[in-house]
Amino acid sequence: MRIPLSYNARSLLQRPVSTAFTALGIALVVAVFIGMLALANGFRAALVRTGSPQNVLVLRDGADSELSSAIDRGTVSVLSSSPHVARGGDGRPLVSPEAYVVIPLPRKGFDTTGLANVVVRGVSPAVWSVRANLDVVAGRRPESGRPEICVGEKMAARFDRTGIGETLRFGGRDWTVVCRFTAGGSAFESEIWGENEQVMPAFRRTEFQSVTFRLKDTGAYEEAKRALETDRRLAVDAYREAQFYAQQSELLGSILQALAIMITGIMAAGAVFGAINTMYAAVATRSPEIAVLLTLGFPPRSVLASFLVESALIALAGGVVGALIALPVNGLVTSTTNWASFSELAFTFQITPGLLLSGLAFALVMGLVGGFFPARRAARQPVVQALR
Amino acid sequence: MKFFHLVLANLGRHKRRTFLTIASVALALFLFASLQTVVTTLERAAQFGSARRLVMTNASGFILPLPLSYANRLRATEGVSNVTWANWFGGKYGDNKTFFAQFAVDPKSYLEVYPEMVVPEDQKQAFLRERSAALIGVRLLDKFGWRVGQNITLQGTIFPGDWTFTIRGVYTPSDPILNDDMMLFHHEYLEERIGRPGIAGWYVIEIDDADNAAGAAKVMDDQFRNSSAPTKTGTEQAFNASFATMWGNVSLLMGTIGMAVVFAILLVSANAMMMSARERTGEVAVLKTIGFRDRTLFGLVMLEAGFIALAGALIGLGGAKLLYRLTKFNGGGFLPGFDVTPRTLLLGTGIALLLMLASGLVPALRAARLPVVQALRRVE
Numbered sequence: 001m002r003i004p005l006s007y008n009a010r011s012l013l014q015r016p017v018s019t020a021f022t023a024l025g026i027a028l029v030v031a032v033f034i035g036m037l038a039l040a041n042g043f044r045a046a047l048v049r050t051g052s053p054q055n056v057l058v059l060r061d062g063a064d065s066e067l068s069s070a071i072d073r074g075t076v077s078v079l080s081s082s083p084h085v086a087r088g089g090d091g092r093p094l095v096s097p098e099a100y101v102v103i104p105l106p107r108k109g110f111d112t113t114g115l116a117n118v119v120v121r122g123v124s125p126a127v128w129s130v131r132a133n134l135d136v137v138a139g140r141r142p143e144s145g146r147p148e149i150c151v152g153e154k155m156a157a158r159f160d161r162t163g164i165g166e167t168l169r170f171g172g173r174d175w176t177v178v179c180r181f182t183a184g185g186s187a188f189e190s191e192i193w194g195e196n197e198q199v200m201p202a203f204r205r206t207e208f209q210s211v212t213f214r215l216k217d218t219g220a221y222e223e224a225k226r227a228l229e230t231d232r233r234l235a236v237d238a239y240r241e242a243q244f245y246a247q248q249s250e251l252l253g254s255i256l257q258a259l260a261i262m263i264t265g266i267m268a269a270g271a272v273f274g275a276i277n278t279m280y281a282a283v284a285t286r287s288p289e290i291a292v293l294l295t296l297g298f299p300p301r302s303v304l305a306s307f308l309v310e311s312a313l314i315a316l317a318g319g320v321v322g323a324l325i326a327l328p329v330n331g332l333v334t335s336t337t338n339w340a341s342f343s344e345l346a347f348t349f350q351i352t353p354g355l356l357l358s359g360l361a362f363a364l365v366m367g368l369v370g371g372f373f374p375a376r377r378a379a380r381q382p383v384v385q386a387l388r
Numbered sequence: 389m390k391f392f393h394l395v396l397a398n399l400g401r402h403k404r405r406t407f408l409t410i411a412s413v414a415l416a417l418f419l420f421a422s423l424q425t426v427v428t429t430l431e432r433a434a435q436f437g438s439a440r441r442l443v444m445t446n447a448s449g450f451i452l453p454l455p456l457s458y459a460n461r462l463r464a465t466e467g468v469s470n471v472t473w474a475n476w477f478g479g480k481y482g483d484n485k486t487f488f489a490q491f492a493v494d495p496k497s498y499l500e501v502y503p504e505m506v507v508p509e510d511q512k513q514a515f516l517r518e519r520s521a522a523l524i525g526v527r528l529l530d531k532f533g534w535r536v537g538q539n540i541t542l543q544g545t546i547f548p549g550d551w552t553f554t555i556r557g558v559y560t561p562s563d564p565i566l567n568d569d570m571m572l573f574h575h576e577y578l579e580e581r582i583g584r585p586g587i588a589g590w591y592v593i594e595i596d597d598a599d600n601a602a603g604a605a606k607v608m609d610d611q612f613r614n615s616s617a618p619t620k621t622g623t624e625q626a627f628n629a630s631f632a633t634m635w636g637n638v639s640l641l642m643g644t645i646g647m648a649v650v651f652a653i654l655l656v657s658a659n660a661m662m663m664s665a666r667e668r669t670g671e672v673a674v675l676k677t678i679g680f681r682d683r684t685l686f687g688l689v690m691l692e693a694g695f696i697a698l699a700g701a702l703i704g705l706g707g708a709k710l711l712y713r714l715t716k717f718n719g720g721g722f723l724p725g726f727d728v729t730p731r732t733l734l735l736g737t738g739i740a741l742l743l744m745l746a747s748g749l750v751p752a753l754r755a756a757r758l759p760v761v762q763a764l765r766r767v768e
Contacts, residue, residue: 021659028652032645039641062548067451068478103449104630114633171448172618203448204616235548255720263419267649270415273408274656280405281663336636342451344634 001298003306008313015282022278023318026363029267030322034359035329036260038349040253043336046347047249050186051241052132054218056084058211058228061235065248065341066100070207071236073097078233079211084224086214088129093213096130098123099200100209102343103170107335108160116344117337118155119191120170122199122208130214133186139164139179147198150179152189154333154346168192171202187245190335190346212241248340268366275370279311283378291383300379307375308368315367319360326359327351391684395691402664406696409660413700413743414707416653417736421708423642423649424732429723430639434632436565437624439598440469441501442605444591445627447620453587454617459494461611462593467604469596472497473588475578479542479551486531487721490542490571491589492578495523501594504562511536511557519574522553526560527569527716547582564725569718592624650739653700658747661693665751672755673763686756693748694741701740705733 012019051057058079063069079085080093088094099122104115128134128141142148149168156162167174175194183189200206215221225238239247283290293303335346399406444462446452454473462471477490495516499505507515507523515521528534534555541552553573561568579586595604605621612619672685709728711717717726 018659018663021655021662025652025655025659028648028655032648036645060548062543062545064478064480064545068546101449102451107633115630117634203452263423263645266415266419267652270412270649270653270656273412273415274659277405277408277656277660277663281667334636337634 001302003293003298003302005309008306008310011282011286011310012313018278018281019314022275023314023321025271025274026315026318026366027320027322027325029264029271029366030319030359030363031325032267033260033264033362034323034326034351034355035349036263037257037355037358038326038329038351039334040256040260041352041355042334042347042350043256043338043345044246044249044253045350046185046187046345047253047338048242048246049133049184050188050245051243053240053242055130055132055212055214055241056221056224057239057241057244058213058236059209059239061229061237063237066098066209067102067342069100069209071097071209071211072207075234075236076208076211078231079213079228079236082213082224082228084213084216084220084227086216088126092126094126094130095211095213096124096127097196097208097211098127099196099203099205101171101199101203101205105159105170107158116159116335117342118159119341119343120149120199121188121191121193122196122205123193124196127193127212130212131183131188133182133184134188135182136179137182139177142178142193142195144195145197147173147175147194148178149175149192149194150181151177152191152193153180153182154189154335155192156180157333158335158346171199173202185348187338187345190344248338251340252336252338264362268362272366272370275311275315275367276374278314279307279371279374280377282310283307283374286378287381290378290381294381294383303381304375304379307378308371311371311375312364312367315363315370316360318367319363322363323356323359391688391691395688395695398664398668398688398692399695405660405664409657409696410699410703412656413653413697413740414704416649416656417701417704417740418708419649420646420739421705421728421732421736422712423646424735425708425712425726425728426719426723427639427642428729428732429719429726430632430635432565432725433723434629435625436563437628439601439623439625440594440596441624442593442595442601442608442621443624443627444593444608444619444621446590447609447618450590450620452617453589454591454619456586456588458588458591458612458617458619462591462608465608465611467595467597467600467607468593470497470501470594471591472501473575473591474498475575475587475589477542477547477573477578478545479547480545481532481540481542484543488525488528488531488569488571489567489721490573492575493572494575495572498572498592501592502566504566505559506562507557507559515557518554518556519577519580520553521556521574523557523559523572524555525568525570526558527718528571529558531569547578549581551581553577564727567718567721567724569721593621650743654743654746657693657696657743658750660696661689661747661751664692665689665754668755669758669763672758673760676758676760677764682756685758686752689752689755690744690748693752694744697740697744697747698737701737705736709733 059069060071076097080095085093085095101120102117103120105118107114107116142150151162161168162177164177166177215224221240228236228238290303329349330351332349333346335344338345446454459471462468472494475492477492479490515523536555538555539552541550544551601623608621609619712726718724719726
């Protein structure tokens with residue numbers, strides 16, 4: 001026989017303040033849980049979205065980031081003539097050689113004052129066809145031969161002098177912002193792009209940092225990688241573009257995730273102790289009721305289940321409130337330095353339905369763990385003493 | 389205090405409840421102390437640096453190099469007592485699971501400019517003598533199980549290839565903010581292998597007059613303003629501070645979580661206090677009947693809340709301080725000198741006391757104002 005849920009619901013309402021406080025404590029833990037994982041997810045997502053599985057990123061042999069790589073024009077020529085490279089509509093190889101420099105720019109606004117390492121990427125006109133998901137949302141592409149730059153959408157909001165027509169100074173020169181672009185929410189939106197022939201001399205670079213090309217046959221990546229890495233004329237490493245950037249999110253992404261779990265774990269222990277207190281007090285006050293239930297014939301198992309359900313209800317209520325508290329954080333833009341690439345990355349907090357569900361499940365677990373021992377005490381209650 | 393026994397007896401009545409509440413408060417304050425310490429450690433790192441040391445980087449971006457020829461010109465500049473330089477090597481060791489910084493430096497001048505790196509004299513001489521020698525931080529001995537005299541091989545990323553070094557010395561920082569897990573080696577070793585003319589990543593310049601840092605910096609930048617690599621010079625503190633800001637708005641994040649944590653424990657503790665108070669209405673009435681004053685009862689309840697709060701503070705804050713001291717935690721190298729400051733301990737204790745006030749106030753007032761007759765009527 002199961003004790004009806006209405007008994008639990010009514011009991012909860014009999015001690016409204018106690019129930020509310022316990023639920024609120026759990027709500028805060030769930031809110032922090034969801035918030036921090038949303039931060040970690042957002043960071044990861046920005047990098048995972050960067051790059052297409054159809055492209056291959058080529059760096060110098062041994063380099064672990066675009067920053068530490070160097071590729072000369074000879075290598076670019078050899079790569080362009082490779083049979084693995086797809087050709088565009090005009091018959092030219094879809095190859096994008098790029099320069100990569102990091103400059104310190106002061107951040108603006110209430111977020112923080114301080115410096116950020118912003119990526120300045122030298123690009124060729126080919127980049128707009130090779131790299132995926134690019135969209136110029138304002139202005140026009142930089143014209144060849146002029147010190148003009150295109151700024152990523154996320155970058156524009158967080159730094160001064162990045163509006164269309166404004167002038168930004170770096171590398172000892174003045175650059176005019178002529179466009180803003182989006183890139184599917186990826187890391188490129190935190191970058192400044194300019195023409196190779198303008199950017200490289202400004203930073204005294206004679207070599208590119210990376211070459212990205214479109215695979216002729218997406219399935220033939222392994223073969224292309226093997227061919228390029230064993231080619232004696234080159235000394236390169238090839239990566240699937242999407243995989244490379246995803247892997248750059250590993251270090252900080254796992255730190256953020258570990259931090260989230262550790263912090264919420266400790267908080268959860270504290271909240272569970274609170275829940276245990278509440279439930280023990282509830283069991284103690286209601287021992288005559290429990291005795292009546294047992295006398296009526298409800299098996300101790302049902303009493304155990306009933307109290308567990310009560311604890312779970314409190315926790316779930318807290319979980320829902322916590323999820324609601326955390327929800328506004330979704331879509332908030334923040335930024336940090338991705339140490340793997342030593343560059344500024346702006347990203348949004350990302351709350352997925354899956355994350356909300358895990359938050360609720362977490363609350364449920366807290367409720368069950370907190371309610372177990374008190375519920376067992378209730379079930380084991382000797383009837384006669386209680387009725388006395 | 390003669391009422392101390394009464395307070396303890398009350399708390400001992402529900403030992404489990406008292407224990408769980410204290411544990412909750414302790415956990416929350418432990419967390420609070422840890423989060424605060426992240427903020428304070430980054431702040432201290434931003435303030436580390438000698439007032440007499442200036443850091444000079446390429447004005448276009450500090451990842452760009454500076455010519456080695458600047459060294460002599462800087463040495464000849466008035467007000468400069470010593471000049472050294474370093475290059476970020478960025479090598480990988482083994483499976484690359486553990487990161488540590490490696491620098492190619494001008495060994496003699498670097499150790500002169502950084503007396504905080506304490507090296508035994510014989511090891512120092514051995515390091516200076518040998519071109520392929522390496523000087524490692526004391527933490528690396530444990531991290532990788534290295535010994536003095538051992539050969540180690542790194543995979544270069546910026547400078548490709550395999551690089552072998554012989555560990556000849558170990559340094560111990562005299563200031564905990566200075567990282568104890570870095571590796572230094574000879575700049576000439578780097579130069580002879582890459583076969584290109586030498587470059588410096590950045591210069592560290594020691595000046596005579598610390599008060600004139602800004603003026604000296606300007607003089608140096610003016611010197612190189614129109615050359616191929618214009619420079620940006622500032623104090624070492626400014627340089628370190630800019631690194632600390634690269635994390636983003638850490639203090640906002642930690643502060644927000646800290647607030648949530650504190651509020652959560654407030655709820656737990658207040659809940660426990662309220663439950664106890666509710667159960668003891670009858671006793672309070674009896675105590676009042678035998679002559680205890682309203683004021684005394686108020687104080688008793690507050691003392692009870694205070695005991696829980698302070699016990700939790702002692703365990704939580706004390707635990708945090710001890711844990712990080714004993715494990716020499718440094719956040720994988722990103723948070724050197726991670727130590728709970730006295731100010732954080734004070735702040736934590738203040739929060740605990742506030743907790744006592746907030747959670748004990750309502751039950752205490754209730755107890756004080758309890759009308760005796762009605763309360764006695766309700767005794768079970």
